[in-house]
Amino acid sequence: MSLIKKISLHFFCITICLISFNTFSQKTTLKGTVYDELGNTIPYAAVGIPKKQKGTATNDDGVFSLELSAEDLQDSLQVSSIGFKTYKIKVQNYLDKKIKKIVLIENVVTLATITLEKPKSYVKKALKKLKKNTLSTKHQSNLLYRRSSVENGKTRFMVEHFLNVLDYGPSDTRFDEIGIAESRKSADYRFAFKKQPVHAVHIMGQINPLRQRIYESDYNWERIDDTSYDGEDVLVLRGIKKNQKRNKQKNWIKFYVGMDTYKIYKIDVSRYASAKAGLKATYIYKKNRDNKLVLSYHNREARFITPISEQKRKLLKLKNKNIVSSYRHEAIVLDIENNKKKINIKNTVYDKKDIGDYNVKYNPEFWKNISLPPATKFYKRSVKELESIYGVSLEEQFKAVNK
Structure with missing residues (x-):
């Protein structure tokens, strides 16, 4: 291999490595608001990727902000709150949404007919x-x-x-x-x-x-x-x-x-x-x-x-x-x-x-x-x-x- 080809290949490898590094080190900030079906915001809902221990909570206006890396984009974002069904969506799919809004469905619980402990x-x-x-x-x-x-x-x-x-x-x-x-x-x-x-x-x-x-x-x-x-x-x-x-x-x-x-x-x-x-x-x-x-x-x-x-x-x-x-x-x-x-x-x-x-x-x-x-x-x-x-x-x- 000629010296010019070796130098070109060397710089090509460095460029690919830098691109890969930048891709995976790049930060993405997820922002949005969590609502119930009536349009009320939901405070203190857990928002994140549990398997990676990355997460946050909505504030008292139902708003959240979560910083993730590029390697998290294919993971599932999970939103949980007391009284509602857990919401899941792929991070990339959420980013692709025009309106950054999550609606949680109320989970109606009826335990009146169940015999419970004291x-x-x-x-x-x-x-x-x-x-x-x-x-x-x-x-x-x-x-x-x-x-x-x-x-x-x-x-x-x-x-x-x-x-x-x-x-x-x-x-x-x-x-x-x-x-x-x-x-x-x-x-x-x-x-x-x-x-x-x-x-x-x-x-x-x-x-x-x-x-x-x-x-x-x-x-x-x-x-x-x-x-x-x-x-x-x-x-x-x-x-x-x-x-x-x-x-x-x-x-x-x-x-x-x-x-x-x-x-x-x-x-x-x-x-x-x-x-x-x-x-x-x-x-x-x-x-x-x-x-x-x-x-x-x-x-x-x-x-x-x-x-x-x-x-x-x-x-x-x-x-x-x-x-x-x-x-x-x-x-x-x-x-x-x-x-x-x-x-x-x-x-x-x-x-x-x-x-x-x-x-x-x-x-x-x-x-x-x-x-x-x-x-x-x-x-x-x-x-x-x-x-x-x-x-x-x-x-x-x-x-x-x-x-």
């Missing part, structure tokens, strides 16, 4: 099978965590952390380790400055009924609804805490339990210390490629009474000695790594201090390039209120405050 029995078995039904081996959850500090009805400070969380699943009482990989804060316009004693993600774990090691016998259980998830009939079971003082607000938890597998797909929590102070929280789990449940989304709002000094009351023209404040929290799990060799916790947190008091170097390029989920109503509201206080965009606040 509600307490389902809860007992669900808790007993918790370790079997959830991802309970060592893994890393990479999640976006947001907390807004609300004082006197308005957001006055917000912090966002991209966290690496080392975990063994909800059958364990706590997270093993957390790292703040990236961070950014808004300008701070608080006047009450209430602090939490640990990072807020630890509290997310501490108040999860599955991690509290609750006893089903401490609650009076009742079946309040029937629904479905991914082809399985699901019972909605509410437990009201026993021996509560007589008041209008009751402390309760609600489990969405699969009839066949006893998997807990969703949890709602409601606690009240008084008419003005209390907590409401939601945990949503989805299946991974091994059919184990992993946390997908969490939100909560904790309301409390905060005393204000006389000096601040005069300065802010407030009439009451106390104001109603709250923390609005949101955690969105972006991906999970269960390959022990790839687990990497960055900037491990050992201090016990408020989420807003951690100082991590601000990396604007990270926040610019990361594929974030669509903004939720929670986030939009916080942004709007923060921008109205300062008269400048949140992005400009990030640049000015974070160093």
Whole structure:
């Protein structure tokens, strides 16, 4: 073979390799909205490719955004939500659709004629099978965590952390380790400055009924609804805490339990210390490629009474000695790594201090390039209120405050 032919062949091979590399490294962002048959959007639906552990959840407007690679285009996209039949479509076929709209069909469940176990029995078995039904081996959850500090009805400070969380699943009482990989804060316009004693993600774990090691016998259980998830009939079971003082607000938890597998797909929590102070929280789990449940989304709002000094009351023209404040929290799990060799916790947190008091170097390029989920109503509201206080965009606040 002549030298010219060898050189030509060499460059041809390099070109083919580069084309192949670019094809498979190219990213594609799937966007769309999930609706029911009546045209209502469906919040917190699981969207993804379970066998590859790639997925996300719709926001509270039913909108999703999912970044995939070219090698995922022939895989099946799966959309699941409690109360609806699971929807499947090839990724490439979805991309070819002109209207990026997914409609889920309601899965009508009628269990009235079926002899069921007592509600307490389902809860007992669900808790007993918790370790079997959830991802309970060592893994890393990479999640976006947001907390807004609300004082006197308005957001006055917000912090966002991209966290690496080392975990063994909800059958364990706590997270093993957390790292703040990236961070950014808004300008701070608080006047009450209430602090939490640990990072807020630890509290997310501490108040999860599955991690509290609750006893089903401490609650009076009742079946309040029937629904479905991914082809399985699901019972909605509410437990009201026993021996509560007589008041209008009751402390309760609600489990969405699969009839066949006893998997807990969703949890709602409601606690009240008084008419003005209390907590409401939601945990949503989805299946991974091994059919184990992993946390997908969490939100909560904790309301409390905060005393204000006389000096601040005069300065802010407030009439009451106390104001109603709250923390609005949101955690969105972006991906999970269960390959022990790839687990990497960055900037491990050992201090016990408020989420807003951690100082991590601000990396604007990270926040610019990361594929974030669509903004939720929670986030939009916080942004709007923060921008109205300062008269400048949140992005400009990030640049000015974070160093």
